[in-house]
Amino acid sequence: xxxxxxxxxxxxxAEGNLILILIAIIILLAIFSPKFLTANNIKNLVRQTSIxxxxxxxxxxxxxxxxxxxxxxxxxxxxxxxxxxxxxxGLPIFLAIIVAMVVCTLLGVINGIIVYxxxxxxxxxxxxxxxxxxxIVMLISNARMIAGLPRTxxxxxxxxILGMPSLFFVWLLVIIATFIVTSQTVIGRNLxxxxxxxxxxxxxxxxxxxxxxxxxxxxxxMCAIAGILMTSRLSNGIPTAGTGYELDAIAAAVxxxxxxxxxxxxxxxxxxxxxxIAIIRNGGNLLGINPFILQISVGVLIVVSVMIDxxxxxSV
Amino acid sequence: MGDTAFIELNQIVKDFxxxxxxKGVDFSVYPGEVHGLIxxxxxxxxxxxxxxxxxxxxxxxxxxxNGDEVIIDNIIQAGRLGLAAxxxxxxxxxxxxxxxxxxxxxxxxxxxxxxNWKYVYEETEKTLKDLKIVIDxxxxxxxxxxxxxxxxxxxxxxxxxxxxxxxxxxxxxLTNEExxxxxxxxxxxxxxxxxxxxxxxxxxxxxxxCDRVTIFKDGxxxxxxxxEEIDEDQLINKMVGRNITEMYNIGHQSPGDDVIRVKNLTRxxxxxxxxxxxxxxxIFGFFGLVGSGRTEIMRAIFGADKLTSGxxxxxxxxxxxxxxxxxxxxxxxxxxxxxxxxxxxxxxxxKHNINLSSYKDINRFSFVDKKQENSxxxxxxxxxxxxxxxxxxxxxxxxxGNQQKVVIGKWLCNDSNIFxxxxxxVGIDVGAKREIYKxxxxxxxxxxxxxxxxxxxxxxxxxSDRMAVIYEGNLTAVLDRKDFSEERILKHASGIK
Ligand SMILES: Nc1ncnc2c1ncn2[C@@H]1O[C@H](COP(=O)(O)OP(=O)(O)OP(=O)(O)O)[C@@H](O)[C@H]1O
Ligand SMILES: [Mg+2]
Numbered sequence: 001x002x003x004x005x006x007x008x009x010x011x012x013x014a015e016g017n018l019i020l021i022l023i024a025i026i027i028l029l030a031i032f033s034p035k036f037l038t039a040n041n042i043k044n045l046v047r048q049t050s051i052x053x054x055x056x057x058x059x060x061x062x063x064x065x066x067x068x069x070x071x072x073x074x075x076x077x078x079x080x081x082x083x084x085x086x087x088x089x090g091l092p093i094f095l096a097i098i099v100a101m102v103v104c105t106l107l108g109v110i111n112g113i114i115v116y117x118x119x120x121x122x123x124x125x126x127x128x129x130x131x132x133x134x135x136i137v138m139l140i141s142n143a144r145m146i147a148g149l150p151r152t153x154x155x156x157x158x159x160x161i162l163g164m165p166s167l168f169f170v171w172l173l174v175i176i177a178t179f180i181v182t183s184q185t186v187i188g189r190n191l192x193x194x195x196x197x198x199x200x201x202x203x204x205x206x207x208x209x210x211x212x213x214x215x216x217x218x219x220x221x222m223c224a225i226a227g228i229l230m231t232s233r234l235s236n237g238i239p240t241a242g243t244g245y246e247l248d249a250i251a252a253a254v255x256x257x258x259x260x261x262x263x264x265x266x267x268x269x270x271x272x273x274x275x276x277i278a279i280i281r282n283g284g285n286l287l288g289i290n291p292f293i294l295q296i297s298v299g300v301l302i303v304v305s306v307m308i309d310x311x312x313x314x315s316v
Numbered sequence: 317m318g319d320t321a322f323i324e325l326n327q328i329v330k331d332f333x334x335x336x337x338x339k340g341v342d343f344s345v346y347p348g349e350v351h352g353l354i355x356x357x358x359x360x361x362x363x364x365x366x367x368x369x370x371x372x373x374x375x376x377x378x379x380x381x382n383g384d385e386v387i388i389d390n391i392i393q394a395g396r397l398g399l400a401a402x403x404x405x406x407x408x409x410x411x412x413x414x415x416x417x418x419x420x421x422x423x424x425x426x427x428x429x430x431x432n433w434k435y436v437y438e439e440t441e442k443t444l445k446d447l448k449i450v451i452d453x454x455x456x457x458x459x460x461x462x463x464x465x466x467x468x469x470x471x472x473x474x475x476x477x478x479x480x481x482x483x484x485x486x487x488x489x490l491t492n493e494e495x496x497x498x499x500x501x502x503x504x505x506x507x508x509x510x511x512x513x514x515x516x517x518x519x520x521x522x523x524x525x526c527d528r529v530t531i532f533k534d535g536x537x538x539x540x541x542x543x544e545e546i547d548e549d550q551l552i553n554k555m556v557g558r559n560i561t562e563m564y565n566i567g568h569q570s571p572g573d574d575v576i577r578v579k580n581l582t583r584x585x586x587x588x589x590x591x592x593x594x595x596x597x598x599i600f601g602f603f604g605l606v607g608s609g610r611t612e613i614m615r616a617i618f619g620a621d622k623l624t625s626g627x628x629x630x631x632x633x634x635x636x637x638x639x640x641x642x643x644x645x646x647x648x649x650x651x652x653x654x655x656x657x658x659x660x661x662x663x664x665x666x667k668h669n670i671n672l673s674s675y676k677d678i679n680r681f682s683f684v685d686k687k688q689e690n691s692x693x694x695x696x697x698x699x700x701x702x703x704x705x706x707x708x709x710x711x712x713x714x715x716x717g718n719q720q721k722v723v724i725g726k727w728l729c730n731d732s733n734i735f736x737x738x739x740x741x742v743g744i745d746v747g748a749k750r751e752i753y754k755x756x757x758x759x760x761x762x763x764x765x766x767x768x769x770x771x772x773x774x775x776x777x778x779x780s781d782r783m784a785v786i787y788e789g790n791l792t793a794v795l796d797r798k799d800f801s802e803e804r805i806l807k808h809a810s811g812i813k
Contacts, residue, residue: 185682186675193672196661203620203658204673204726205644263663 017308018256018272022279029283036286043165047157047233049278050171051226053271055245056252057178058222060270061215063253064182066195066262067122069219071111072249074133076242079104079227081137084146084237093153101224107133108220112213126216130246137239146237157233167229174225179267191215196263251298252277255305277301320383322347322511323368323399323480328377330363330535332713334705337363340377341537343530345480345511350502352522352543353515355532355555356745357717358703361515364532365482369401370394398479402470402486408457415440415453418472447471447501462606463494470501474510481505482513485716487521488742491605491771492806499525517717517745518772519548531555556747563750564778566757568797571781572596574632575734575765578617581626586612587789590626594734594765599756601780602769604809609789610769611653614736618650619643630734644673649732651723653739653769659723662712666704667693669711669722673730696725701748716743724752735759738769753779773802787811 029036055072062069079100086096107129114125159166182188194201194211202208223242230241256273258265277298284294321344330338338360345351353361366372368379370388379386381397388394408417415436416423424432440453449467457465466486474481483502487495502525505512514526522529523543531538531554538554552560574593581590587609594600602610615621617628619637628635630646637643643650652658660669670693671678678688693707700721704714711722720743727735737756741749756766756779770776776783777800785793785808792808 184684186679186684187682189668189671189675189684192664193661193668196663197657199658200661201672203618203640203650203652205641205676205730206672207639207641263661 015257015266015269015272018269018276018305022272022276025276025279025283029279029286033283033286036283039163041282041286043160045278045282046168047165048282049274050165050167051230051233052245052248052252052278053171053274054174054222054226054229055242056249056270056274057174057267058219059246059249060253060256060258060265060267061178061182061191061218062122063250063258063260064191064195064262064265065212065215066198067115067215068126068250068260069108069111069216070123070126070246071107071129071133072219072223073242073245074130074137075104075107075220075223076227076230076245077137077239078107078133079224080231080241081141081146081237081239083228084149084231085140087150087153088146088148088237093150097228100228101221104224104227105217105221108217108223109213110216111220112216115216116209116212134243141237141239143239145239147235149231149235149237153232154235155232157229167233170225170229174222175267175271182267187211187214192263194262248277251302255302257305257309259309273305321345321380322382324380324383325364325368326378326380328364328367328379329375330360330367330372331375334709335713336535338367338374339535341532341535343537343540345513347479347511348506348509349528350506350512350514350526352526352529353513353532354517354519354522354529354551355538356534356703356747357721357743358534358715359532359555359745360535361532362484362715365401365484365513365515368394368399368480368482398477399482400473400478400480401482401484402466402473403484408465408469408472410458411456413454413456414444414451414460414468417457417468418443418453444468444471447474447504449497449501463490463497466490466494467497467501470498474505478505478510480511480513482515484515485517485743486514487516487518488739492773495521517741517743517749519551519746522551523548533557552746555745558747560746560750563746564753564774566753566779567761568599568781569597569760571598572763575630576617577629577632579627579629581613581616581628582624583612583616583621584624586616586621587786590791592784592791592794594767596763596765597760598781599760599766599768599779601776601783602767602786603771603773603776603783603805604786606771608786608809610786611738612789613786614650614738614767614769617643618648618736620650644730644732647731647733648736649727649730649734650736651727651738651740653742655720655723659726660711660719662710662719664711665708666697666702666711666714666722667707670696670707670725670729672726674726677730692729696729699728700725701751717745717748720744721748724755728755732764734765734767736767736769739771740768741770741772741775773805777802777805785809 035041055076059069059072082103083096083100086099087093111126111129114120115122157167161169182191190206190211193206194208198208227241231237252274253265253270255276256269258269280298281294324344326342327340328338329340341364343364355361363372367374368388370390370393379388386397409420418440419436424435426432437453444451444453449471451464457468460468486498490498502512516522526543528540529543530540533555549559572595575596577593579591582588590613604610612621616623619640619642635646656662667689671689674692675684678685690707697704697707702721702725703718711719724740740752744752759766768776768779781797783795783800784791785805787809788811792811
């Protein structure tokens with residue numbers, strides 16, 4: 001523990017700054033807004049953050065690998081529409097969920113195939129997928145909301161366990177699982193090696209083809225989870241669900257210390273990044289700050305946190 | 317040599333987290349002098365250069381130029397003071413012409429606002445001629461041989477008003493002839509009364525070109541002396557603290573069965589009709605000029621590049637590699653010549669890099685066995701004497717030579733049985749070189765096949781049991797050890813029949 005504190009002080013823990021900033025903002029908001037620390041607000045905050053938080057974790061895999069995934073929002077939309085259409089048509093809930101997961105994971109893998117086999121830069125490949133997947137959503141839903149979901153399904157997002165929304169526990173599960181994958185497994189090691197130097201990784205015998213499929217597949221899978229959670233929360237399948245999420249997810253990862261040049265980033269960092277952005281937005285609303293000003297501050301936060309991170313890296 | 321030093325560094329201290337890189341060293345260079353700087357990997361040579369060039373800031377100590385104390389904050393300021401450094405990674409834009417590279421970011425304009433190309437090429441040509449380099453400045457960098465690229469980088473760095481020029485291991489990838497060209501440039505500079513710092517791990521070069529030599533060891537100054545007053549053995553002794561004689565003296569095995577048999581290997585544009593075999597317990601040398609296709613042949617065998625035609629047998633069985641995964645599965649370890657681009661994940665730890673190709677063997681249900689991971693890292697840090705504060709250190713922070721040792725450690729760790737070493741001792745100090753040669757001996761004695769590619773003739777001649785010579789993608793000779801002679805090898809390597 002002492003060691004940990006020392007490391008913290010020396011700025012060796014990447015997330016150190018973030019934790020401090022987060023604590024400071026929470027204290028400030030608690031002082032200035034009586035509503036901030038109420039159970040209702042916290043629940044609301046957590047519900048919102050959980051969904052984007054799951055997407056951001058998938059994005060973190062992609063960013064560590066040196067890529068980017070712009071298609072997350074659209075794939076989330078696919079999950080929302082497919083799962084709700086299937087449920088409405090009478091398929092059992094869990095089957096509908098599984099089908100949505102499989103489809104979204106496959107869409108992610110297709111991203112991986114385009115990137116690896118097609119040698120298309122990730123930015124372009126996923127930009128294409130972003131556009132096409134949204135098109136698919138609009139096509140199959142006729143651009144209309146899907147209503148009439150089973151009760152049990154819609155209720156899920158409203159349940160609280162130990163006072164916390166169920167969505168939070170899904171996020172937590174995702175956090176724990178991906179934390180273990182990135183820090184304890186061979187896949188995690190290979191992911192960082194690939195992101196740091198793809199050619200050295202290839203010449204070291206890492207199967208970078210399957211790794212690429214896996215990375216984009218994971219991102220697609222996370223979008224499926226997020227899309228299903230969102231559908232449950234809104235009790236409807238929404239064709240525009242997830243629009244703009246790609247930028248929020250990238251922002252969370254980057255604020256959390258992931259570098260777009262690949263090879264660095266952590267799950268915990270991304271979680272903190274997502275929380276920070278959400279808290280600033282939520283707190284700002286409570287304080288009645290002009291939303292445009294909030295938008296400006298989130299923009300500044302993204303840039304500043306990357307600058308701070310560059311400094312830290314240069315000094316170590 | 318004048319009376320006052322052009323640059324004088326006193327009691328320079330530089331700490332990095334966990335590393336005392338310089339512990340109060342003195343160093344000075346006079347105008348018109350070629351000053352050699354030598355020391356083991358991690359001794360602090362590059363660090364003191366970077367302090368002079370304003371890349372790093374010293375913790376304490378003083379720098380004087382022409383007797384006046386100066387503070388050097390950044391590279392631009394160093395340039396203004398007349399300091400120039402040629403680093404090993406050349407920093408040229410490959411797709412631009414030589415002239416464009418010279419004026420990059422600073423292209424002269426005509427009144428109309430268009431680039432004044434005539435001026436660009438005339439000036440470039442003049443600068444090149446000044447250093448006795450004859451080449452068309454309109455040529456693209458990528459069309460030049462590596463040696464010529466290096467010359468261009470030197471000419472670009474060295475301005476007419478440069479007063480101190482630093483060469484950090486300039487000859488690492490050059491062959492004898494090319495080294496001669498470089499030495500001519502250095503002599504030209506010397507005549508202009510420029511002060512020169514020359515860092516190299518090839519000690520005979522120090523005797524060829526330097527007037528004085530300074531030795532660092534573990535961040536401390538050991539000695540500065542006239543080159544005439546010291547011999548190679550004494551130099552080595554001061555550098556590594558012990559004597560190393562008979563650098564290339566290793567035991568040779570009686571060869572076993574064929575491990576690799578290669579027939580008519582061709583890769584269009586790179587090499588044609590290459591046939592050879594390597595036996596167990598053999599050290600098989602590959603000599604040829606940089607760019608002659610040696611590396612490409614090995615990459616194809618390893619599975620990194622595709623072949624156009626030809627066949628390979630490993631231990632008598634046909635082998636058709638589709639990717640390095642196949643090569644590694646069959647026990648081939650490949651040490652690439654460009655460690656930064658191909659060998660290392662610079663942003664990751666020493667531990668991670670050493671284990672990079674072994675994680676497939678040290679996991680349970682894909683969970684990394686961390687005990688093994690750590691103990692393997694420690695084992696090879698120790699075996700290769702890698703100088704690092706801990707196994708968690710970022711590889712990018714190690715000195716050049718120590719980075720190279722990490723890559724070798726990776727292939728030892730993976731328990732390969734065919735080792736392809738492409739320029740294994742580039743940038744490695746004498747002590748460590750000797751250790752790598754002993755290691756090759758050890759591998760051969762254990763019945764492994766060792767393929768050694770090197771541009772450094774004494775090394776291939778000294779170590780190999782047999783040697784293949786390559787010229788422009790063709791195998792021009794396979795010689796037995798008893799037939800090795802410099803003249804003969806060079807003839808084959810330059811295509812003279
Ligand atoms: N940016 C850095 N961060 C941490 N340690 C560093 C950094 N740069 C150099 N070092 C350490 O400082 C020491 C001196 O390194 P330096 O690069 O000067 O060695 P060198 O004499 O040039 O060795 P080589 O012959 O291998 O190039 C080494 O132990 C190295 O690991
Ligand atoms: Mg060095």
